[in-house]
Amino acid sequence: MPVMGPMELRSFVLLFVAIPYSLASVTVYSQIPLGQATQSASAATYTAPAAYDPTVLNPPPVPPSFSTQISLSVPATSDNVSLSQPLKGSFLGFSIEFSVISQVFGKNSSFIQVPFLNLMSNLRQRAGEVRIRVGGNTQETASLVDSLPNGDMALKEPSNLNDPTSTPALRYTADALYMLGNISSLVDVKWFLGIPFNDTTNLRLQIAEVGEAVLDSGGYLLGFQVGNEPDLYAAHGVRPSTYSPYDYFGEVGILVDAVNNDNSIPVKNNLVVPSVSGTWTPEDVFNTGIVTSYDNSLGYLAVEHYPTDNCYAQYGIGSPVDPQTVFPDYLNHTSATSLVAPYLNASSYAASVGKPFVMMETNTASCGGFPGISDSFGAAVWAVDFALQMGAVGFWGAMLHVGGQDDYYNPFTPPPTNQSSYHQWTVGSVFYSSLFVAEALGSSGTARLVDLTNALTSPSDTTTPPATSIYTPVYAIYENGAPARLVVFNFVTDTSGSSTVQFTFGLGGGNVPGSVQVKYLLAPSVSDKNNITWAGQTFGSTFESDGRFQGSPSITTISCSASSNTCTVPLPAPCIALIFLTSSAYAESNPSSTVTFATTALTQTWNTATINPTVLATSNGMSGKERDQLASTSRENGAASMGTGIGVGLGLGLVGLGVGAWMGGAGTW
Ligand SMILES: *[C@@H]1O[C@H](CO)[C@@H](O)[C@H](O)[C@H]1NC(C)=O
Ligand SMILES: *[C@@H]1O[C@H](CO)[C@@H](O)[C@H](O)[C@H]1NC(C)=O
Ligand SMILES: *[C@@H]1O[C@H](CO)[C@@H](O)[C@H](O)[C@H]1NC(C)=O
Ligand SMILES: *[C@@H]1O[C@H](CO)[C@@H](O)[C@H](O)[C@H]1NC(C)=O
Secondary structure, eight states: OOOOOHHHHHHHHHHHHHSOOOHHHHHHHHSSOTTOOOOOOOGGGOOSOGGGOOOOOOOOOOOTTOOOEEEEEEOOGGGOOOOOOOBOTTOEEEEEEGGGHHHHTEEETTEEOHHHHHHHHHHHHHHSOEEEEEESGGGTTEEEOSOOGGGOSEEEEOOOOSOTTOOOEEEEOHHHHHHHHHHHHHHOEEEEEEEOOSOTTSOOOHHHHHHHHHHGGGTOEEEEEEOSSGGGTTTTTSSOTTOOHHHHHHHHHHHHHHHHTOTTOOOOSOEEEEEEOSSSOHHHHHTTTHHHHTTTTEEEEEEEOOSOBOHHHHHSOSOOOOHHHHGGGGSSHHHHHHHHGGGHHHHHHHHHTTOOEEEEEEOSOBTTOOTTTTTSHHHHHHHHHHHHHHHHTTOOEEEEEEOOTTOSOOSEEOOOGGGTTTOOBEEOHHHHHHHHHHHHHOSSSOBEEEEOGGGOBBTTBOSSSOGGGGGSOEEEEEETTEEEEEEEEEOOOOTTSTTOEEEEEEETTSOOOSEEEEEEEEOSSTTOSSOOEETTBBOOSTTOBSSSOBSOOOOEEEEOBTTTTBEEEEEOSSEEEEEEOSHHHHHHHOOSOOOOOOTGGGTTTSOSOOOOHHHHHHOOOOOTTOOOOTTBOSSSSOBOOSOOOOOOHHHHHHHHHHHHHHHHHHOOO
């Protein structure tokens, strides 16, 4: 469909000004009030897509005998503190289902979503780069084709696999890879891709051939996954029921040989295995000898894991899980430590063979996450703790999964295709986690992490650590041999203010600075999803973001006590505080400006308002009662292809209003 140029857009907005439609009826039509306040609603009564679900759960009660005064002596490196390997600020990246790239990235290489670029730019400015894995179940059946109708670069086909997630088959053109290259050149995204592994007797290596040609020269290609969750192949009916780690080992060997024999694939050592999800342990696969056999071909060792699943609600598989019941499980440090426990051996094995260890795909719960949990502030706090815990125990990085409209856990969700002209993006709570981790680790690539929770003390509970320290975990980040930043959590929600924690720290073997700077990730409650702020700035509520921060940054300066040689930082309930111990640690991850991509400057080709004016002109309106079904064609993997036009009278009111207000706000047309 045609893209609206600036003049068309202007006259279109003017058209709206001339013929005002009723905003009230628009609200009835869309069924999802713009910028609505927090409200409680049960998931059962909400039928629009999961990504915009308004369910708000109750926060857990304040734990008994909660220690609100906690202290820490931050060890000097000479104290034999056990630091992680050096980590990058891009540690917490994203895993994007191949089938939703058209919605998330853009229609094609010359039509990239501006809100997406802005979100990535925020991360790049803090971390120096962004890591994204494009794949998931849809990578397995993807085929490169010469062209697709309408200038599209990716198209899903219905699939008849027995896979319970009904993953569609996918056709894509080389332009999809050019688009990734364009994104990289703008915002320094580095990519993991996947080589289709559904048929190893007929391998399709084109993604590696074209992917390396387009991405590798810029250093934008991290590696190629060989198989996505092969431990579920039998259960999904895509391999025989006897399929074992040895069968996988054999098939990887076939692919390794094919890559080695393919002159169009110059880089031979960037394959990723085994990407198991927990049905097999990583050791089940390592013990086949896969790493020693294919050492020269393997770039990374990876796993994929979600803490739990919501498959019963989504697909009727397994048993029902009540979100309210499991919400508290996410809201303490035990979640993070128990999630990494099964990987400690695999992580040290990876280190021993010199391969980075990657959590290739995770989020709050598989099968889309949970209403009220996955997009809550609690999930944001959980994801930061989980990410830092992974970093502390030897992971190289982790990727938060992005699905389609039917998932609750997305870090960011574009509006449904046919609402893209009047709704903006929805930034999910866990996007703030990625941003937080980016700043906590910074851009130097030298950050080394340690979990110091067990070293906390409290005057009210003289056990070390105090019993309630699971609600106040703390990490230190060292750079160049000295503590640079601290991350301290308060998982508790207490609007009365009486659960604000006073966190007092000193620096082992040294003096505290005169003052420290603190940035808070805040919301009124762990249940909240509309009032999350990072150092005072926000991406707004549902449908409110163009990917740029709203509001002014607010950084707290805390004076330290020279007499006690300590600093005391208050931790509101709930929050995460990022404490900068030196001005250079602050400067490293707090750029003075962020490059943004204004829609106004790029309406010609990069327009989020993809409206076909001829459709609007001939439309007859639509019943105000009719619920938008949104452009979802698969149950898990989101929306149909871009640009289906809008075509409703009632929608027109909002189109004019939304675009006009937004363009006016951005300022230049
Ligand atoms: C991208 O899509 C637009 C709109 O359909 C089309 O005009 C343009 O030619 C496409 N670009 C490429 C590189 O295919
Ligand atoms: C995007 O990719 C196209 C190739 O499809 C190329 O012509 C164009 O210059 C690229 N744009 C940027 C900003 O890299
Ligand atoms: C750790 O992993 C290695 C490699 O798979 C394996 O040989 C060893 O048995 C594992 N150790 C434990 C305690 O699981
Ligand atoms: C949006 O697209 C969906 C799916 O194609 C369709 O069912 C719905 O009617 C559309 N809504 C509007 C307002 O065009």
